[in-house]
Amino acid sequence: MSLASETQLETLAPHRPGGKFVRSAGGAMLRILLPVLLALLVGGIILLALGKSPFAYYSYVLDRGLFNWIGFQATLTRMVPLLLMAAGLIVAFRAGIWNLGGDGQFLLAAVITAALAPALIQVMPRSLMIVCCIVVSVAVGAIWALLPALLKARYGVNEIITSLMMSFLGISFANVLVKLVFRDPTTTVPQTPDLPVEDRLPRLFDTTVHAGILIALVVIVLVHLMMTRTSFGLKLQIVGANPRAAVHAGLNVAWLTVATFALSAGLIGMAGSVEILGVWGTVRADWNPAYGMIVVPLVFLARFNGIGVIGFTLFFAVLMIGGESAARRIGVPQHYVLVLVALLLLFLALVEYLDQRWRKRVKD
Amino acid sequence: MVHETTMARRAAVPAIAVAGITKRYPGVVANDNVSLEFYPGEIHVLLGENGAGKSTLIAMLAGMQQPDSGEILLQGRAVRLGSPRTSLDHGIGTVFQHVLLVPSLTVIENLMLGGPWWQRLRKAPALARFQELSALLGVSIDPDAQVGRLSLGQQQQVEIMRALWRGEQVLILDEPTSMLTPRGVRDLGEVLKRLREKGVAIILITHKMQEAHSFGDRISVLRLGRFVGAIEPGLLSEMTQAEVTDKVIQLMFGSSDRGSAEVAALIGDRRNAAQLDMTQAPRLIVRHLSTSAERGECPVRDASFDLRPGEILGIAGIDGNGQKHLAEVLAGQRPAAEGEIVINGEDVTDRGVEARRRLGLRYITDERLGEGTVGSFSVATNLVLKEIGRPPLWQKGLTLWDKVHLHAREQIRQHDIRTPSERTPIGKLSGGNIQKALLARELTENAGIVIFNKPTYGLDLYNIRLARERIRESAGRGLATIVISTELDELLELADRIGVMFQGRLIGIVDNAPNAERQIGLLMTGVTPA
Numbered sequence: 001m002s003l004a005s006e007t008q009l010e011t012l013a014p015h016r017p018g019g020k021f022v023r024s025a026g027g028a029m030l031r032i033l034l035p036v037l038l039a040l041l042v043g044g045i046i047l048l049a050l051g052k053s054p055f056a057y058y059s060y061v062l063d064r065g066l067f068n069w070i071g072f073q074a075t076l077t078r079m080v081p082l083l084l085m086a087a088g089l090i091v092a093f094r095a096g097i098w099n100l101g102g103d104g105q106f107l108l109a110a111v112i113t114a115a116l117a118p119a120l121i122q123v124m125p126r127s128l129m130i131v132c133c134i135v136v137s138v139a140v141g142a143i144w145a146l147l148p149a150l151l152k153a154r155y156g157v158n159e160i161i162t163s164l165m166m167s168f169l170g171i172s173f174a175n176v177l178v179k180l181v182f183r184d185p186t187t188t189v190p191q192t193p194d195l196p197v198e199d200r201l202p203r204l205f206d207t208t209v210h211a212g213i214l215i216a217l218v219v220i221v222l223v224h225l226m227m228t229r230t231s232f233g234l235k236l237q238i239v240g241a242n243p244r245a246a247v248h249a250g251l252n253v254a255w256l257t258v259a260t261f262a263l264s265a266g267l268i269g270m271a272g273s274v275e276i277l278g279v280w281g282t283v284r285a286d287w288n289p290a291y292g293m294i295v296v297p298l299v300f301l302a303r304f305n306g307i308g309v310i311g312f313t314l315f316f317a318v319l320m321i322g323g324e325s326a327a328r329r330i331g332v333p334q335h336y337v338l339v340l341v342a343l344l345l346l347f348l349a350l351v352e353y354l355d356q357r358w359r360k361r362v363k364d
Numbered sequence: 365m366v367h368e369t370t371m372a373r374r375a376a377v378p379a380i381a382v383a384g385i386t387k388r389y390p391g392v393v394a395n396d397n398v399s400l401e402f403y404p405g406e407i408h409v410l411l412g413e414n415g416a417g418k419s420t421l422i423a424m425l426a427g428m429q430q431p432d433s434g435e436i437l438l439q440g441r442a443v444r445l446g447s448p449r450t451s452l453d454h455g456i457g458t459v460f461q462h463v464l465l466v467p468s469l470t471v472i473e474n475l476m477l478g479g480p481w482w483q484r485l486r487k488a489p490a491l492a493r494f495q496e497l498s499a500l501l502g503v504s505i506d507p508d509a510q511v512g513r514l515s516l517g518q519q520q521q522v523e524i525m526r527a528l529w530r531g532e533q534v535l536i537l538d539e540p541t542s543m544l545t546p547r548g549v550r551d552l553g554e555v556l557k558r559l560r561e562k563g564v565a566i567i568l569i570t571h572k573m574q575e576a577h578s579f580g581d582r583i584s585v586l587r588l589g590r591f592v593g594a595i596e597p598g599l600l601s602e603m604t605q606a607e608v609t610d611k612v613i614q615l616m617f618g619s620s621d622r623g624s625a626e627v628a629a630l631i632g633d634r635r636n637a638a639q640l641d642m643t644q645a646p647r648l649i650v651r652h653l654s655t656s657a658e659r660g661e662c663p664v665r666d667a668s669f670d671l672r673p674g675e676i677l678g679i680a681g682i683d684g685n686g687q688k689h690l691a692e693v694l695a696g697q698r699p700a701a702e703g704e705i706v707i708n709g710e711d712v713t714d715r716g717v718e719a720r721r722r723l724g725l726r727y728i729t730d731e732r733l734g735e736g737t738v739g740s741f742s743v744a745t746n747l748v749l750k751e752i753g754r755p756p757l758w759q760k761g762l763t764l765w766d767k768v769h770l771h772a773r774e775q776i777r778q779h780d781i782r783t784p785s786e787r788t789p790i791g792k793l794s795g796g797n798i799q800k801a802l803l804a805r806e807l808t809e810n811a812g813i814v815i816f817n818k819p820t821y822g823l824d825l826y827n828i829r830l831a832r833e834r835i836r837e838s839a840g841r842g843l844a845t846i847v848i849s850t851e852l853d854e855l856l857e858l859a860d861r862i863g864v865m866f867q868g869r870l871i872g873i874v875d876n877a878p879n880a881e882r883q884i885g886l887l888m889t890g891v892t893p894a
Contacts, residue, residue, distance in 0.1 A: 228763075229762055229763050229765075230761050230762055230763060231752045231753035231758045231761050231762075231763060232753075232761060233763075234745070234752055234763060235752055235753070237741075238738055238741075238749070238752075241738045241740055241741060242735070242737075242738040242739070244731075244734060244735040245735050245736065245737060245738045245749065247697055247717075247735065248695075248697060248717070248727075248729060248735040248736060249717070249749045249750045249752070250696065250697075250716055250717025250718040250721060250750060251752075252716075
């Protein structure tokens with residue numbers, strides 16, 4: 001959380017280019033790149049200790065995730081839900097609200113979309129169906145966050161606890177819905193009826209990448225603009241940076257808290273919907289990609305900056321996609337990618353700490 | 365003064381001393397070859413303007429900064445105070461100007477912090493020590509109250525307790541009285557004298573000449589990082605306060621021209637109450653106003669008063685007697701439990717901050733960084749913190765950052781706010797400049813009623829004078845003004861009438877006549893309800 005208090009998106013509002021800014025931008029790049037290199041280095045040493053070749057692993061990751069055309073398309077596709085969830089988390093974290101209920105909000109929205117889409121496509125054109133599904137999913141996500149939001153706004157109950165609990169309930173409830181309510185009777189494995197491929201989000205040109213990537217990029221840029229250029233975004237940031245100043249300035253903190261939660265969970269719900277409409281077309285019972293907890297560190301790495309998070313999402317999607325195939329080839333556990341992310345966070349914190357100390361020493 | 369003991373003390377080895385100490389920051393020499401000796405059983409007052417190097421000096425004694433050259437001598441032996449812990453281990457305790465307590469912990473929990481980590485926290489002995497110190501300080505604080513809910517004054521009392529907690533050799537106090545009432549200051553004086561009798565070396569930093577005179581055994585003056593002179597114990601006890609003030613001002617400011625202006629700021633002119641037109645309709649009417657309070661807070665109980673245009677109503681009282689609630693309920697930050705608030709004939713009891721602001725009500729809080737500003741945000745943003753979303757700086761919800769920054773540059777120039785740029789985080793500015801920014805934000809053209817809560821707390825002489833002039837000037841323009849202060853001198857200088865709060869009640873409102881001081885003093889201690 002210390003990262004949060006030091007970030008100042010507010011000052012990201014149009015900067016005049018100047019020597020100081022360029023230098024600080026260079027410093028910021030170093031503060032990001034250095035931890036990445038250190039994480040890859042230590043990750044490599046761990047691979048060596050496991051008796052695997054780090055060079056083989058990393059080159060597979062890079063090759064399959066970035067340089068291989070099919071792999072790169074998969075990477076872009078994977079970025080879609082990550083970006084949309086990151087957009088949702090940035091809104092909340094900026095306002096000092098720790099919405100950790102992303103997985104429940106995502107999954108419920110996904111199940112509702114999966115149930116709704118095959119039914120709606122019978123009675124309306126694809127574009128209208130997609131819009132309907134996304135709107136309903138945003139509402140579903142927002143509703144699932146309503147309880148933590150009201151508890152926080154009315155009684156100051158810690159939203160970390162309540163949103164996490166709602167997430168567990170949401171995941172289970174989504175499963176119940178798949179198994180008992182929306183189950184496709186024609187399949188043996190419990191799952192929702194399949195949305196035919198031609199009725200899903202359109203592919204871009206000749207690729208396997210669906211139009212969701214455009215939605216995600218537009219949303220993340222809009223969120224960034226909302227936070228930096230609108231009075232609403234500024235108000236959210238004041239609530240996040242100093243809630244007492246918000247009360248003093250006459251902001252309606254309770255209303256802003258509920259609005260933030262609704263917006264955050266709505267965007268996460270949109271991620272679930274787009275993932276179903278673009279990739280899966282159905283939700284199988286016990287399916288839970290658990291992106292929610294993975295996106296949290298990415299958002300921190302980007303210091304809650306909407307533009308910055310695009311790069312981190314790409315980086316992480318490469319690791320995920322490349323890591324999956326590298327794991328199969330080299331015999332490293334698939335979740336080794338998470339080890340790298342953990343190392344990255346550790347080194348990020350370390351570099352941040354050293355940087356602060358260094359600056360303090362220069363000041364002294 | 366007892367001269368023999370004073371002489372005996374002087375022969376003793378200093379408890380702590382600095383010898384030829386120099387400390388540089390980029391662009392500034394904060395301490396330039398300073399040598400000072402602090403004797404056991406002596407109250408040594410350090411005087412100097414903000415920026416004279418007092419804070420740097422005590423930061424080095426407290427182990428928070430290290431000197432670039434020179435030595436710190438403890439009982440005559442050179443020591444290196446590499447960390448605050450080292451200083452504490454040597455028995456050097458410090459009460460800083462800003463409150464350094466954990467707001468979410470209770471009073472007693474805060475006091476128990478800092479013990480060895482492997483030991484269990486034992487509350488019983490801590491409570492015993494707490495009661496001992498409470499008796500010593502003459503204060504009554506609920507040991508189980510959350511520190512964040514205490515008033516600033518009470519928090520500072522807890523800080524003093526914490527510094528005394530381990531029975532110290534050296535006690536450093538950085539403007540300890542800035543929050544206290546006259547009586548609290550007197551009580552503190554008693555405590556300091558008792559500690560002096562026990563042989564503690566006390567270093568007292570203050571801006572108030574009266575305290576320097578009445579508490580101090582010895583006065584040393586710093587100016588621009590250098591030691592510029594002292595008043596020795598024998599001499600000090602024989603001088604009157606006016607003589608001491610003259611001498612110190614002369615040392616502090618060098619030229620006598622500027623000195624006399626400072627003296628005027630210190631002594632001040634009493635406001636002439638007769639010039640006020642009492643036939644005008646009240647701009648603010650408060651009737652039977654009450655608030656509800658959490659544990660450790662003092663609510664407002666049944667307060668009623670009127671406020672006319674151009675009038676300055678002072679609110680006196682010992683800190684923690686409901687002043688904060690009064691300010692907040694008037695500003696609209698806190699709901700009223702009972703009673704009504706009427707602005708210009710309009711009942712605003714159920715309206716929020718924004719609606720009251722539009723009716724011309726302004727609240728300048730005493731917690732400049734706590735709630736008045738967002739420290740990590742730019743000066744520019746903080747200057748418009750209460751206007752967010754409204755034209756002309758916002759159009760259809762969009763922030764016009766160029767206009768916001770332009771507006772900030774104008775305000776910075778107009779109000780002489782010293783900041784590197786309008787984009788600098790406001791938390792990096794000095795207290796005086798943050799206060800200037802707050803005044804610039806609140807005292808706009810359509811202001812009609814202004815509430816100042818401790819407007820000069822923590823400011824240096826120069827900025828105190830500026831702030832007081834600003835208050836007088838705005839009242840002169842016809843603003844109905846409330847000044848809440850724990851410094852009676854300030855209220856006697858500024859106010860037309862002075863109300864006194866005691867345990868949440870506004871127990872009396874006294875005209876600022878020559879005998880007001882005594883009446884107020886009696887009311888403040890709750891002796892005579894008027």
